[in-house]
Amino acid sequence: MLEREAKLYVQRNPKSKALSAEASRHWLRGVPMHWMVDWGLPFPLFVEEARGVTLKDADGHSYVDFCLGDTGAMFGHAPDAVTRCLAREAARGLTTMLPSPDAVEVGKLLEDRFGLPFxxxxxxxxxANRAVLRWARAITGRSKILVFNHCYHGCVDDTFVTADGGKVKMVEGLVGEPRDLTAFTKVVEFNDVPALEAALRAGDVACVLAEPVMTNVGMVLPAPGFLESLRALTSETGTILVFDETHTLTSSVGGYARSVNIRPDGLVFGKPIAGGIPAALYGFSADVADRIQAYLASRGEGRSGIGTTLSGSRIQMALIRTVLEEFMTDPVYEANITLAKRLERGIADVIIKPGLPWHVTRVGARVEFMCVPKPPRNGFEASQAIHKPIDEAVHRYLLNRGVVVTPFHNMMLVCPSTTESHVNQFIEIFEACVTELQN
Ligand SMILES: Cc1ncc(COP(=O)(O)O)c(C=O)c1O
Structure with missing residues (x-):
């Protein structure tokens, strides 16, 4: 199937093929960001247009998009509220390195939605993740951080460490890192409370940076009580707890931790928060804010090393406000989650009927199937469950028939433009694919 679908892809996409050849003359690996070629395709699909849940490629095909830019377009591609805001605000200035009045309202909305004041x-x-690690180290005076095995928090050097086989080492394939990152990063398995406790009791960890549900190695749910233990142990040991909700933002207004009543010291998210233009946020408690203020008052003159010129720009603030007001609301989430449940049930039926040893997991509007019978309990188990040839065969099959899912694993996201008929279309094609895979 892998080979046949690759051939079909080549036949169907002569314009993408030609564009890819041309682009290779000037772009590293032929693309403006080098992992755009890592979709398991003979050459990248060139996208002409993305609106709502529909992608149109250079060869004129339309796709139902369940990848949604791996969450960057979680509220749909170019939703009207976002394009209206862009049209209205862009002419009044994009970036000034000064605050705009939207800062006042956005601050209030953020506290309302996420429960943190600063x-x-x-x-x-x-x-944002790099910044919170710096602040946490500064205010605790501790140099180490702790992450969970097989986490992903973006291109944040400190986090590229694993503990597979019990030995802490830098992740395979890391490019150009001259330092020994293991000197500053502790790694334990998600859901392993004794290991977490042992690592934190030393009292040398500034910050635990964690997704409340692991979403970048398939999906790993927190075991009952795990997040509560994580909260208690970080509090007892004076460790700052930061939840990276960049992906789990799909679970409910305010993110996953808020929905299960766990209050972190810090929160990070980005991707869809300005409708798809680059922007991210980090929030922190009043206690952390006081400690930062005290730290800043006591430090000497000089560069903090935190912050960039385009951050907090006029256009980011206007778009963040629009997204918070228009999309981060209960009705929008309820509609997405209802449809995601339908998608989850449909995939489960397709898997159950032939008795495949696979399973499907859902967190809010985010659905993931994995080719093992039971949900993994930690990052290591999840990493072992990834079956690249099956994943790629399925992805190619779906793409050649008009459906896009996230590369690297099997994530599907529902957005306000997704309809029941899109979900049905997915299930029908997925069923045909699974039937064929079995024969
Ligand atoms: C949980 C998590 N945090 C942070 C990031 C980094 O986001 P960006 O690539 O927009 O910096 C990602 C990216 O996938 C992510 O999954």
Whole structure:
């Protein structure tokens, strides 16, 4: 199937093929961002247009998009409220390195939606994570951080460490890193409370940076009580707890942790928060804010090393306001989640009928199937469950028949433009694919 679908893809996409050849003359790996070629396709699909849930490629095909830019377009591509805001505000200035009046309302909305009082804007979630690690180290005076095995928090150097086989080492394939990152990063398995406790009791960890549900190695749910233990242990050991909700923002207004009543010291998210233009946020508690103020008052003159010129720009603030007002609302989430449940049930039926040893998981509007019978309990188990040839065969099959899912694993996201008929279309094609895979 892998080979046949690759051939079909080549036949169907002569314009993308020609564009790819041309682009290779000037772009590294032929694309403006080098992992755009990592979709398991013979050459990248060139997208002419993305509106709502529909992608149109250079060869004139239309696709139902369940990848949605891996969450960057979580509220749909170019939704009207966002394009109206852009048209209205762009002519009045994009960036000034000064605050705009929207800052006042956006601050209030952020506290209302996420429950934390103080905020900062960055250009990407990777930047936001880097900033929170710096602040946490500064205010605790501790150098180490802790992450969970097989986490992903963007291109944040400190986090590229794993503990597979019990040995802490830098992740395979890391490019150009001259430092030994293991000197500053502790790694434990998600859902392993004793290991977490042992790592934190030393009292040398500034910050635990964690997704409340792991979403970048398939999906790993927190075991009952795990997030509560994480909260209790970080509090007892004076460790700052930061939840990276960049992906789990799909679970409910305010993110996953808020929906299960766990209050972190800091929160990070980016991707869809300005409707798809680069912007991210980090928020922190009043206690952390006081400690930052005290730290700043005591430090000498000089560059903080935190912040970039385009962060907090006029256009980011206007778009963040629009997204918070128009999309981060209960009715929008309820509609998405209802449809995501339908997608989850449909996939489960397709898997159950032939008795495949696979399973499907859903967190809010985010659905993931994995080719193992039971949900993994931690990052290591999840990493072992990824079956690249099956994933790629399925992705190619779906793409050649008009449906896009996230590359690297099997994530599907429902947005306000997704309809029941899109979901039915997906299930029908997925069923045909699974039937064929079995024969
Ligand atoms: C949980 C999480 N945090 C942070 C990031 C980084 O986002 P960006 O690539 O927009 O910096 C990602 C990207 O996939 C992510 O999944």
């Amino acid at each position: 905020w900062q804007v960055t250009a990407t979630a990777s930047d």
